[in-house]
Amino acid sequence: MVGITMAAPAAWNVKGPDATSGSEWASRPRYVISDMPTLLWRERGLMLVVFAVIFALGLMAAFSMKTRYPAYSSVLVRLGQEYVYEPRAGDAGRGAVPDSDQVIQSETEILSSAHLKQRVIERLGLAYIDPKLAERYASAGPADKREISGIALRELQSGFKVETAPDTPIIRVSFTHQKPEVAARVLNTLLEEYLIYRRAVLSETDSPALEQQRQSFEQKLAAADSAYEQFLNNNRIGDFVAEKTSLSQLQAQIEQQKYQTDAQLQDRLGRLAALNGQLAALTPEVGLFHDINPAAADKLVQLKVQREDLLARYKPNARPVQELDYQINQLHMAIGAGRTSGESARRVGVNPVYQTVQTDKIQLAAESAALRQASEALARQIQQVTDRRIKLAGLEPAFQELSLDRDVLQANVRDFTVREQQSRAAQEIQAFSNDNIRIVERALPPTKGTSLKKPVAILSLLFAGFTALCAGLLRAFLRPGLPTPRSAARTLDLPVLGAASLKPRTA
Structure with missing residues (x-):
């Protein structure tokens, strides 16, 4: 007979009888999906603590994020004279031009260059773009100034974005900043400096x-x-x-x-x-x-005339007519044979x-x-x-x-x-024109900003719930014993006759 001591919320201790050897064995619990609510409910305290801590940290991070305003502009790029290949000597390859995607890629690289961003900082001043960095720059030493300049350049590059599409001669440029006026002015200044800077990059220097x-x-x-x-x-x-x-x-x-x-x-x-x-x-x-x-022919005519005269007096089968017909036939034959010519x-x-x-x-x-x-x-x-x-x-x-x-x-x-x-x-x-480059749309101060508060808060909620669920499942699976009578029956392959609540242990 098997002795089972069970408690409804507590774990069960399972001992198998072996009268000859006296050894103890333990079976791994076997669970089904219907056991999950019971297991998670037992670990609700741990799950609540984990969820509250992670969600609170996520909300703090979300509310610490600042609203940023993106300014947008677009540039039309067409094939220009500077992209037509002109060899210094000979005619090999003369007139060769890159395709539109290569031209767009070249202009995109110029727009994305760090030197162009540095020109924008020098033109507008660091105090206009980032006053806090400007204060640090004013009181810093030579080495720190170089570091602060690098930080300002990286911040400017991080807010700058260039987008292109295949087979489209349009480059879309955007810049994001905490202040809408600063975002629009920085982007417009960058495009103005780009038109100047690209001439220095693409134009050939005059050589004697x-x-x-x-x-x-x-x-x-x-x-x-x-x-x-x-x-x-x-x-x-x-x-x-x-x-x-x-x-x-x-x-x-x-x-x-x-x-x-x-x-x-x-x-x-x-x-x-x-x-x-x-x-x-x-x-x-x-x-x-x-x-x-013509005597024979005349004779033939005379015979035919005589025959007509005879026919007036005789019948065609009369002897005189027959004799005359015989003469006419003989004369025809003679004329045909040429004997009379x-x-x-x-x-x-x-x-x-x-x-x-x-x-x-x-x-x-x-x-x-x-x-x-x-x-x-x-x-x-x-x-x-x-x-x-x-x-x-x-x-x-x-x-x-x-x-x-x-x-x-x-x-x-x-x-x-x-x-x-x-x-x-x-x-x-x-030196005075960029005929193949047109600014389609200049940047205007944006009226609507973008913030990651809501997405971060939602992600924090989802991550906190997922982490709490994982912590509860991990704690439930690592707890020893059998959590429910049905789990004990599946694990031991024995019927459960009854279940009693575990009473507190007395001293």
Whole structure:
């Protein structure tokens, strides 16, 4: 039999019988969710103390926070001349520009620079921004002044915030301070100093190196021009490139004419050979005309007239009509076979085809001779042009060297002159304007401040409640014994027959 001593609010001591060995054992309590309210209620005193202490500390921290006023402003950033790449020498990469995100990032870094904040402090004075730090600064030594300046700079940076959005040329700037007027003025002053400071950062300084390099190239160009002119005079060339081009075109034209002439010559020779063959087959004389005897046709007409006369007196199958039909058929057959044709008169004369072929033969012979002479003349002209081009080809390396040096020096002089003028103009423009930067909205003194009192108080309440709950659960789980009869039944796997309250111990 198992002996169990229990008390409703107190822990239970569980002993297992072992008659032979007399050892004691203890089982770990087994809990369910329904036991949690009982466990927490037992530790309500501890939980209340923990909650009250943490919540009181949180309220003290919340009410110690001061209200701060954020001032807002925005800046429109567009691509400007200062971001267009202009190499000092050469054209590699000329005109390359960064994308909009890189420009925004560059301007954001300038806005966030510590040097810009220091310029704002120097312009407005530390007494205007933070009077307490100004009093400490006035009475501090050199080392402490540097430390206080660093503190003021960090405070200014902590209240300053820059926000950007992808693919948006707007930078949103804000500054938070305990006084709304100070917040607006500090932010406006920072933007004014930013417009000045960015010109010093992005603008190029004027350097005499461009002018010196331009003068050096001008001297080299004068020497190259002199050598170039002397080369043309010695070789009796007015314009090398133009003459070379004209010779190339002239040779092409002459060769084209020679090809056409040769083609025409072959055409004439072929036609002349064909005419010679045709002329051998022609006769000098030919019959001009001949008369044909129409007696058979007249006879046929007479027979047909007689037949019509007979039909007026006889039937078509009468013998006279049949005989006449037989004669008409015989005459038709004779005419069709050509047995009745004959010439009554004939005239013979000169053959016009023979004369035409003779005339064409004479003309083609003359044209062939002329084309042959023209082809020979064109061949001589081609040879002359070729000789001249060969001479120019021999002179071309020296000309190319002189021309290349001259062109390069001319381009360098032109480029450095343009860059020198552009650099001066850009510096003068950038010194007085920021065309690609616009302040969209200047800061105004904010009318509504922000404070963390309420959020901190709510967080303190939640944290105090959570901590008290954790402390109560920890204390309940670490207390020895079995807190409830149901927990004892689950832990020992035995039915609980009864429960009695624990009486106070008497001496």
